[in-house]
Amino acid sequence: MRSTLSKFVAVVTAGAVTLALAACGSGDAGTSAQKLRVGTLTDAPPSIYLENGTFTGYDNELLRDIAKREGFEVEFVGTEFAGLLAAVATNKFDIGSSTISTTEARKKTVAFSNGYSTGFTTILTKKGAGLKDVAAFGGKRLGVVQASVQDDFASGKVPGANVVRFPDYNAGFAQLKAGSLDGWVVPKDIGQKYIDQNPDVPLEFGYTVETKDTPSAFAVRKDNKELLKKLNDGLAKAVADGTVARLHAQFFKTEPLPKELEQGGPGLPVQNPGV
Template sequence: MHSTLRRSLLAGAAATLLLPLTACGGDSDSSSAKASTAKYKLVQNGVITAGTQAEQPPFAVTDASGNPTGFAVDLMNEAAKRLDVKVQYKTTNLQGILAGLSAGQYDIGVAGVGATPERAKQVSFTAPYYWGFTSVVTKKSGKETQLSDFDGKRVGVVSGAVQEAFIAKKMPRAKLVKFKDQTALISQLLSGGVEAIVLGGADADEYVKKQPVRIAVEQDSLQGSAFPLRRNGDPKLLKDLDAQIDAMIDDGTYVTLYKKYFHDPIAADLIKKRLHLAKQVEGTDLAPAKK
């Protein structure tokens, strides 16, 4: 059953993409690099190295020109611009982002990454910037309407994604099948390799728009999406990123970006985590329905 609060979360190594973000006021790249070198301890002096994904709509995708885009990317780019630093994106998959952070290859992951307690043992997280739902998706011809309808059926998930735990907890009689990324996941659903896949609600919405698939079941997500950073990285960077997201909430930039990618109300759980978000959405179509 669809809720009035909607949606959430959640490409093998491909390309390295460089996106220069110039300082406000017209400073040069060299002065920006010097400023950021002094500000933060980074993998590369003066540049935030970010692991992202090529196919995780609407959070992180590669556009026709080969540049990273999406809600998480736009949010990060705006925060970096305000901090007067540059971002260098390296495309990988979810496991690659987390492994790369642990190995010291990246400063941050820019995608829809669920901030689970297990992951928090390996990486540091900002406060959640998105909260939503989990969706079970089938081909459009599917008839399933409840989780028990998938007992004994092959259900796909991205390996290491938070939806893997959802299947284990909520769909224990389903036959779990893991794939490396969402491209493989949707391909196997369409070809009949699996009978359903489990995605974050926002990701599922994007596929429903573009592919002959349907959302069979939708349930609450257990945690929000956040930016993961290296645990041994610079704590000031994490603090400053959170401060900039808060500033974007206060000046309306966050809501503008949210409306660019989502049509559903902002989840009440996210408002609880970022309390001042409430005054930005109160009285708008982005406000969660009263219960």
């Protein structure tokens, strides 16, 4: 789940396609088509971030591509992750785009598109800390983004950890840098980005675990089946023609692309109970 101050809200209109998308906008089914509002984060590179006033990153550029294929526009709005899924469920946003892991608990609130990435959860530490296994973090202060999968991981799978919650990634990183945290639980690609962008801060990866069973996907309202279909159709086309592979290589310099998402691959299907 992946730079700005807490509660910063920025709006950028994206895409040049103006074709209609009936029944998929913020209004009720049957109303005139309108631009879709996308809730996203501003500080989680390389997946989702704000650069020179424009929302970008792997997730958001992929969503722009899908929108062009499927004939709708997207308007990105910066938000905090903790309230994102509820905002999608209550129609504040049409789509959630924030490297959202497709857990069973989250499927009770929203529906998910098929997956567009997998990854690793890691605990970033100061260099030389020697915290390489999950048991080593008992009694340690671990920073997480509130309501993220990393929050679930630190709370449920790191026995004895003192979990400290933050509204965004920048806030957690600042505390790790200042020395008030022993570890910062993040998706590994985001951790690598902070290491690369802050060579003066001695950091390293501690414990790391793969999260392939809950791929990242776009979130939509459970009753918006037409939009869900469009997202899945557009994503399938982007996998088939190699666009997903190209965008992944653009934003993830060292992380391998899952074989399922290679050009012509089968994709990463996500099941939504009751949808």
